[in-house]
Amino acid sequence: NAGVTQTPKFQVLKTGQSMTLQCAQDMNHNSMYWYRQDPGMGLRLIYYSASEGTTDKGEVPNGYNVSRLNKREFSLRLESAAPSQTSVYFCASSEGTGLYGYTFGSGTRLTVV
């Protein structure tokens, strides 16, 4: 049982390049999330998908787009990367009732130069 799988684990981009971060869960969870983690800032929600077919903005959505491809997969796209998007990105999932915690992926460390 893999849980939540994120790819890639590390990535270096040049300013203006685009990329997609992939996330897949095998726990049959309804809800999926993308967070970014910056030093001293905790975990900030970028986008989330409460259920298959829906996506909503979180706290810091600017510069990002998402796709809930199916129940298992939720991708995060940076169309034109900026140095301010240098961060560690975590995908997470939950069963969806709100009374259980999230399971996090192992993270993607992204550097934009």
Add this chain to the structure above:
Amino acid sequence: GENVEQHPSTLSVQEGDSAVIKCTYSDSASNYFPWYKQELGKRPQLIIDIRSNVGEKKDQRIAVTLNKTAKHFSLHITETQPEDSAVYFCAARYGNNRLAFGKGNQVVVIP
């Protein structure tokens, strides 16, 4: 939305002593409060959680208490060990099954 604050930001304790981290939240409708532990370079992992119909929950050396009136909840770690050194995040559930996280507490256990 929900606003979650954690105090203190860094906590150093002698091995064997207790550590307490306190969080406050703003949304009185929040009904679920998990705690996560994150070791250096690793993912956050759920260590304990509490729902709003319960005042206290224990799991071996860790416990969480909730005061709904004051809108705060605390993590208690007893008999601390070096492997307890990590960053701890509290969170509170708000609208549509989202979690708002505090900024984290660095706990350092001194052998």
